[in-house]
Amino acid sequence: MSAPVPLTVVGGYLGAGKTTLINGMLRGANGRRLAILVNEFGALPIDEDLIIARSENLISIAGGCICCTFGDSLADALAGFARMDAPPDHVLVEASGVAIPSSIAATASLVSGMELHGTVVLADAQTIRARARDRFMGDTVRRQLADADIVVLTRSELVGGDAIEAVTAWVASETGHGNIITSTLRRVPADILLDLGPTSATAADVGHDDALYDSVVLQPGAPVDVRELARRLVDERLGIIRAKGLIADAAGHAAELHVVGNRWSVTQARVTSASGLVCIGQRARLCRERIRELVLELEIAATRLRTAPLADTAMAGSAKT
Amino acid sequence: MTETTIFAAKRIITMNPARPVATHVATRDGRILGAGTLDELEGWGEYILDERFSDKVLMPGFVEGHAHTMEGTLWRKTYCGFFDRVDPGGRRWPGLKSLGAVLDRLSEAERALTDPDEPLGGFQLDPIYLGNVEVTRHDLDRVSGGRPVGVLHASGHIMNVNSRALELAGLLRHGINHPGIPLGDDGLPLGPLKGPDVYTPVGRHVGFDRSLTDADEPGLRDFARLCVRTGTTTITDLASRLEPDAVDMMERVTSEDSFPVRVVPLKFFMGHTPEDLVSYVLELRDRSTDRLRLGRIKIVADGSIQGFTARLRWPGYFNGATNGLWYIAPEHLAEIYRRSLWAGIPVHTHTNGDEATELVLDTLEPLLGKHPSPDHRFTLQHCQLADAAQFRRMKKLGMCVNLFANHHFYWGDEHYRLTVGPERASRMNACRTAMETGVPMAIHSDAPVTPLAPLFTAWAAVNRITASGRVQGEHERISVAAALNAITLGAAYTLHLDSEIGSVETGKAADFSVLEDDPTAVAPESLKDVGVWGTVQGGRIFEAAAL
Numbered sequence: 001m002s003a004p005v006p007l008t009v010v011g012g013y014l015g016a017g018k019t020t021l022i023n024g025m026l027r028g029a030n031g032r033r034l035a036i037l038v039n040e041f042g043a044l045p046i047d048e049d050l051i052i053a054r055s056e057n058l059i060s061i062a063g064g065c066i067c068c069t070f071g072d073s074l075a076d077a078l079a080g081f082a083r084m085d086a087p088p089d090h091v092l093v094e095a096s097g098v099a100i101p102s103s104i105a106a107t108a109s110l111v112s113g114m115e116l117h118g119t120v121v122l123a124d125a126q127t128i129r130a131r132a133r134d135r136f137m138g139d140t141v142r143r144q145l146a147d148a149d150i151v152v153l154t155r156s157e158l159v160g161g162d163a164i165e166a167v168t169a170w171v172a173s174e175t176g177h178g179n180i181i182t183s184t185l186r187r188v189p190a191d192i193l194l195d196l197g198p199t200s201a202t203a204a205d206v207g208h209d210d211a212l213y214d215s216v217v218l219q220p221g222a223p224v225d226v227r228e229l230a231r232r233l234v235d236e237r238l239g240i241i242r243a244k245g246l247i248a249d250a251a252g253h254a255a256e257l258h259v260v261g262n263r264w265s266v267t268q269a270r271v272t273s274a275s276g277l278v279c280i281g282q283r284a285r286l287c288r289e290r291i292r293e294l295v296l297e298l299e300i301a302a303t304r305l306r307t308a309p310l311a312d313t314a315m316a317g318s319a320k321t
Numbered sequence: 322m323t324e325t326t327i328f329a330a331k332r333i334i335t336m337n338p339a340r341p342v343a344t345h346v347a348t349r350d351g352r353i354l355g356a357g358t359l360d361e362l363e364g365w366g367e368y369i370l371d372e373r374f375s376d377k378v379l380m381p382g383f384v385e386g387h388a389h390t391m392e393g394t395l396w397r398k399t400y401c402g403f404f405d406r407v408d409p410g411g412r413r414w415p416g417l418k419s420l421g422a423v424l425d426r427l428s429e430a431e432r433a434l435t436d437p438d439e440p441l442g443g444f445q446l447d448p449i450y451l452g453n454v455e456v457t458r459h460d461l462d463r464v465s466g467g468r469p470v471g472v473l474h475a476s477g478h479i480m481n482v483n484s485r486a487l488e489l490a491g492l493l494r495h496g497i498n499h500p501g502i503p504l505g506d507d508g509l510p511l512g513p514l515k516g517p518d519v520y521t522p523v524g525r526h527v528g529f530d531r532s533l534t535d536a537d538e539p540g541l542r543d544f545a546r547l548c549v550r551t552g553t554t555t556i557t558d559l560a561s562r563l564e565p566d567a568v569d570m571m572e573r574v575t576s577e578d579s580f581p582v583r584v585v586p587l588k589f590f591m592g593h594t595p596e597d598l599v600s601y602v603l604e605l606r607d608r609s610t611d612r613l614r615l616g617r618i619k620i621v622a623d624g625s626i627q628g629f630t631a632r633l634r635w636p637g638y639f640n641g642a643t644n645g646l647w648y649i650a651p652e653h654l655a656e657i658y659r660r661s662l663w664a665g666i667p668v669h670t671h672t673n674g675d676e677a678t679e680l681v682l683d684t685l686e687p688l689l690g691k692h693p694s695p696d697h698r699f700t701l702q703h704c705q706l707a708d709a710a711q712f713r714r715m716k717k718l719g720m721c722v723n724l725f726a727n728h729h730f731y732w733g734d735e736h737y738r739l740t741v742g743p744e745r746a747s748r749m750n751a752c753r754t755a756m757e758t759g760v761p762m763a764i765h766s767d768a769p770v771t772p773l774a775p776l777f778t779a780w781a782a783v784n785r786i787t788a789s790g791r792v793q794g795e796h797e798r799i800s801v802a803a804a805l806n807a808i809t810l811g812a813a814y815t816l817h818l819d820s821e822i823g824s825v826e827t828g829k830a831a832d833f834s835v836l837e838d839d840p841t842a843v844a845p846e847s848l849k850d851v852g853v854w855g856t857v858q859g860g861r862i863f864e865a866a867a868l
Contacts, residue, residue, distance in 0.1 A: 014650050039591075071592055075522040098647040106499045107518045112491050136632075136680050140647055 012122035082113025118260025149261030239285030245277035382554025382832030387765035390536035393544030402445035458512030471527025552834030631674030639742035733787035
C-alpha cells in the first residue's frame with residue numbers, strides 16, 4: 001500500500017479569501033501536485049491563466065495540479081484520488097461557506113489512503129466579528145472557527161495594528177488556541193499551510209517571502225521518541241504553526257511527523273533516510289531556543305531509555321482532545 | 322378529428338364555485354368542454370356517452386405539490402416500514418411492528434435472490450416506532466452474512482448496513498472516529514450510518530447508488546402507477562438534478578400515450594453558479610411539453626426538524642439540541658432569487674425551521690422592491706414551524722406555502738415530546754392560519770418520506786391526529802372543502818397551473834380523480850379511506866386495477 005495522501009480542509013464563510021488562498025497555493029505549488037476539491041466550480045473560480053483544460057467535472061491546472069467538484073459525495077471523490085496510479089501530493093478540500101469543517105474532516109477521515117493534515121479556517125479580519133454576530137449565520141461562523149487547527153486572518157492590511165491585535169485575541173477566544181496567522185490580500189502564506197515536502201528540511205527550501213514568518217530547522221543527532229516530540233511540539237508556547245519532520249525513531253527507522261496548529265500525526269516514513277525537522281511560525285512568536293531544547297531533551301531521554309520502535313499503525317492527536 | 326365524450330357520474334365535485342356539483346362532464350381533445358347536466362351538455366353537438374363512472378364520484382385530478390419520483394425507484398427494494406403501504410403494482414405490504422418482523426421480511430427477500438453477491442436493499446425503516454431500537458450490523462448479518470445488506474430509514478437520513486457492506490466499503494476496521502458512525506464494544510462500526518455523507522459511499526455496495534434522488538426509467542413508470550392508484554394526475558419531482566440524459570428520458574417516457582400523469586420536476590440548485598442555474602432552467606423551460614413541465618428551481622435552506630438539522634429561532638430545540646444546519650448562504654440565496662425574479666423563474670425553497678423561513682422572507686423582501694414581480698408565487702416548501710407573523714409577511718410578499726400536513730400523523734408525537742415541544746408542535750403546519758391570512762396554500766406528502774395519497778394528506782390537515790391518536794393543534798384544523806381545495810386548485814396555484822388544472826371547468830384539462838365515494842359526504846375521520854378507482858388524465862382513462 002502506498003503512503004497516505006495528506007489532506008487539508010479549508011473552511012470559512014463566503015468572502016473570507018478561500019479563492020485567493022487556493023489560487024495562491026496553486027501558484028506556489030513548486031512541482032507539488034495539488035488536488036483541489038470544491039463543492040461546485042462556481043464557488044471557486046480558478047484563475048484562468050492557470051487552467052490548461054476543462055472537462056465536465058475536472059479542471060487541469062499548470063504543474064500537474066487538478067481541481068474537481070465533489071457534488072454530493074466527498075468520500076467517493078477522495079477515494080477516486082486515493083486509487084489514482086499517481087495520487088496527488090496533497091489534497092485540499094474547500095468547504096462551502098456554510099459547511100461545518102469538522103463534519104467534512106470527519107467524512108474525509110473515513111477514506112482509506114487519505115490522512116487528515118488539519119483544518120484551516122479563513123476569516124476576513126475586517127468582517128469576522130460582525131459575521132459572528134449575524135442573526136442567521138453567527139453560530140455557523142463561530143462553529144467554523146472552533147473547528148480550526150489554524151485560523152488565517154485575511155485582509156489584515158485593511159485593519160489597523162491595534163485592531164488586528166484585538167481581532168486576533170477575539171479569534172483566539174473562539175478557537176481556544178492561538179494558532180492564528182495573518183495575511184494580506186495579495187500575500188497568503190500558502191507554503192505554511194501545505195505539506196512541506198520530504199526533501200524540504202533545509203532552510204533554503206522553506207523560505208517564505210513574508211517577513212512575518214520564521215522557521216527553525218533541526219537535525220536530531222540521535223534517534224528520539226517521535227510521538228512524544230510531536231505531542232510536545234503542539235505546545236502553544238513554542239509558537240509553531242506548522243512542522244514537518246523525517247526523523248529517526250528510537251529503533252532507528254525513519255518516522256514522518258506533522259504538526260498543523262494543534263493537531264499532530266506520526267506515521268512510518270515513505271523514505272528510509274531521516275532528514276530532520278522544520279518548524280514554522282510567526283516571527284514574533286516562534287521560540288527557536290525552546291524548540292532546540294525540546295529536541296535535545298528528547299534525544300537524551302531516548303538514548304537512555306531505548307524505547308520500543310514505532311508500531312505499524314499511525315498515531316495522531318490534537319491538543320484539544 | 323374531434324370527438325366529444327360525455328362522462329356520466331354519480332356526482333362530480335368540480336371545485337368551481339359557479340357550478341360546484343354536476344352529474345356529467347363533456348370532454349374533447351383531452352380538455353373539458355363543460356360540466357353540468359346531460360341536457361345542458363348536449364348543446365356541444367354529437368357525443369359519445371360514457372357511463373362507466375355512473376356509480377363513481379369524480380373530482381379534479383389531484384395535484385401533489387411536493388413529492389419525489391424516487392419513490393418509484395425505492396419500490397424495487399424491500400419495504401420495511403411500520404405502516405401498511407401499497408406498492409406500484411397494487412400489493413398492500415403490511416406494516417412491520419417489530420425488528421424481528423423487519424428481519425423476517427428481509428430474509429424472505431434474501432431467499433428469493435439467486436446471485437450470491439447481489440446486494441439486498443430495504444427502505445422506510447423507522448426505529449422511532451420500534452422503541453428506538455438501534456439496528457446493528459449483527460442484526461442484519463442474520464439476514465445474510467455473505468451478501469451486502471442495507472436498509473434506508475424513512476427520513477432518508479440514516480442507513481443501517483450489515484458487516485459485509487461495511488467490509489466492502491472498507492469501514493469494517495478499527496480507528497473509525499466519526500460522529501455519524503457509532504461503534505460497538507469491539508471498536509468496530511455498529512451498523513448505523515448517520516447522514517448521507519456517511520452512507521452514500523457504502524450505499525453503492527448495497528444497491529443505493531448516488532443518484533438516489535433521481536428516478537430512473539422503470540422508477541418513473543412505477544411512480545406513475547402509484548399516481549393512478551391515488552387519484553393523482555399532476556405530480557412534482559421536487560429536487561431533481563435534471564441532467565441532460567435524465568431530461569431526455571423523462572421527455573420520452575412522459576410523451577408515451579400510456580403515460581398517465583403530468584410531471585413537474587424542479588431543478589435542484591446545488592452544483593451550479595446562480596447564473597448557470599437560471600440560464601439552464603430557462604433552456605429547460607422551453608423544452609416543456611403538456612406532460613413534462615420544466616422551468617422551476619428548488620432550493621434547500623435547512624435540514625429536518627426530527628433530524629435536528631432544521632434551523633430554529635429562539636428558543637431552539639425542546640430537548641436542547643444544537644441548532645441545525647444551513648445548506649445555503651444568504652448571499653447565494655439572494656443571488657438565485659434575484660436572477661430568478663428577473664428571468665421569471667419560480668423558486669420553491671425548503672424551509673423546515675422558522676429561522677430558515679425568516680431568512681427567506683428577509684432575503685426576498687428587499688429584492689421584490691428592486692424587481693417588482695406581482696405574480697412570482699415563490700413558494701415555501703414544508704415551512705412547518707412558521708408562526709402567524711411569518712404568514713402575514715408571506716401574504717405581503719406574494720408568497721405561497723406548501724405545508725407538510727402528513728407530518729402530524731407520522732412524527733407529531735415526536736415533535737410534541739422531543740423536537741419543538743407542546744406549544745410549537747400544536748402550531749406546526751398551520752393550515753388554518755395560512756388560509757385566514759390569505760396565503761395561497763397546498764399540502765403535501767413529500768413521498769417517499771410519507772406515502773403518496775392526497776386524500777390521506779387532506780385527512781391529516783382536517784383531523785391533525787397523531788400516530789398515538791391525539792389531536793394536535795385543534796385550532797389549525799381545516800374543513801374538508803378547504804383540504805380538497807388544497808390538493809387540487811391550491812397545489813395547482815403554487816405551480817402556476819391553476820388556469821389549466823385543479824378544477825372541473827370549461828377549458829381545463831380533462832384530468833379527474835375517479836373515486837368510489839363522495840369525500841364531502843363521508844365522515845371527516847374517514848376521508849383517507851375513500852377508495853380510488855383510478856384517474857382520467859387528458860381525457861385518457863386509467864383504471865388502477867388494470868395497471
